[in-house]
Amino acid sequence: xxxxxxxxxxxxxxxxxxxxxxxxxxxxxxxxxxxxxxxxxxxxxxxxxxxxxxxxxxxxxxxxxxxxxxxxxxxxxxxxxxxxxxxxxxxxxxxxxxxxxxxxxxxxxxxxxxxxxxxxxxxxxxxxxxxxxxxxxxxxxxxxxxxxxxxxxxxxxxxxxxxxxxxxxxxxxxxxxxxxxxxxxxxxxxxxxxxxxxxxxxxxxxxxxxxxxxxxxxxxxxxxxxxxxxxxxxxxxxxxxxxxxxxxxxxxxxxxxxxxxxxxxxxxxxxxxxxxxxxxxxxxxxxxxxxxxxxxxxxxxxxxxxxxxxxxxxxxxxxxxxxxxxxxxxxxxxxxxxxxxxxxxxxxxxxxxx
Numbered sequence: 001x002x003x004x005x006x007x008x009x010x011x012x013x014x015x016x017x018x019x020x021x022x023x024x025x026x027x028x029x030x031x032x033x034x035x036x037x038x039x040x041x042x043x044x045x046x047x048x049x050x051x052x053x054x055x056x057x058x059x060x061x062x063x064x065x066x067x068x069x070x071x072x073x074x075x076x077x078x079x080x081x082x083x084x085x086x087x088x089x090x091x092x093x094x095x096x097x098x099x100x101x102x103x104x105x106x107x108x109x110x111x112x113x114x115x116x117x118x119x120x121x122x123x124x125x126x127x128x129x130x131x132x133x134x135x136x137x138x139x140x141x142x143x144x145x146x147x148x149x150x151x152x153x154x155x156x157x158x159x160x161x162x163x164x165x166x167x168x169x170x171x172x173x174x175x176x177x178x179x180x181x182x183x184x185x186x187x188x189x190x191x192x193x194x195x196x197x198x199x200x201x202x203x204x205x206x207x208x209x210x211x212x213x214x215x216x217x218x219x220x221x222x223x224x225x226x227x228x229x230x231x232x233x234x235x236x237x238x239x240x241x242x243x244x245x246x247x248x249x250x251x252x253x254x255x256x257x258x259x260x261x262x263x264x265x266x267x268x269x270x271x272x273x274x275x276x277x278x279x280x281x282x283x284x285x286x287x288x289x290x291x292x293x294x295x296x297x298x299x300x301x302x303x304x305x306x307x308x309x310x311x312x313x314x315x316x317x318x319x320x321x322x323x324x325x326x327x328x329x330x331x332x333x334x335x336x337x338x339x340x341x342x343x344x345x346x347x348x349x350x351x352x353x354x
Contacts, residue, residue: 086149089141096139104133129248168245227328270314
């Protein structure tokens with residue numbers, strides 16, 4: 001890992017030197033992260049993000065036919081119906097012999113943080129019911145949906161809250177922003193549930209002769225409810241208009257919110273720090289970056305009373321330096337941060353809240 005880190009740092013230094021007279025550039029880390037309009041002074045970002053990528057959730061990979069429709073299912077239940085007739089290459093070239101599919105399923109705050117998939121929409125905090133990355137290629141060419149076509153997908157239902165569909169984009173620092181919210185997720189109808197599972201609560205416990213035949217004890221009643229709940233593990237099928245990052249979200253609301261001010265110890269000489277606010281009681285993550293020129297920065301729109309972990313990660317002299325503070329959000333909470341050298345194998349544990 002240390003040799004890998006040094007290679008990334010060397011590449012970052014070269015990246016900065018080769019662009020000293022250019023104000024903007026485009027750097028693609030991989031198919032999930034494209035940094036655009038990145039100032040040359042941010043070449044430390046290239047090194048830091050490259051190192052942090054090794055802690056991301058592994059990509060799931062599938063192959064689909066270009067002849068017949070193919071259904072694939074992700075490890076956490078996402079169902080994608082691939083129809084080659086609805087796809088085209090960005091370059092205009094014909095499709096290859098098959099379709100290569102990439103899928104990520106991020107359903108926990110730990111996974112969202114490790115993939116730097118912050119849950120925010122134009123500055124407003126979102127609560128996630130799952131973030132997903134879907135990408136397709138064929139013959140080495142990037143694919144997209146044809147005009148007017150959609151991708152039929154069923155996403156896992158991880159919450160009872162009403163959720164909406166958002167599409168994700170990364171800014172010049174690689175920070176995620178989600179757009180959308182107009183299309184809601186709908187539950188699968190009860191038509192697929194056997195009749196004996198959908199008897200109403202009023203049917204249970206009635207002791208009249210007329211309903212005696214369907215009366216059951218409390219244990220059986222709970223079992224019926226449990227089995228019925230299994231039919232709602234997925235949302236109903238919906239049409240996705242774009243490949244890339246997709247989120248099942250709802251707005252947290254702006255009632256009683258404040259700022260969390262992060263104060264980096266002046267003795268620390270780490271030039272570039274990636275900071276995360278990982279919430280414990282809601283499935284939300286915020287991310288920000290720090291440069292030595294600022295000394296302090298803030299997370300805004302944070303609900304007062306929320307429990308969270310403030311995590312900071314940077315690189316200095318080819319070594320990882322980190323900090324983690326468990327906090328309860330109060331009005332304009334100021335959190336001092338003192339980085340310490342951290343063994344490579346302990347970095348991944350920073351994102352765990354237990």
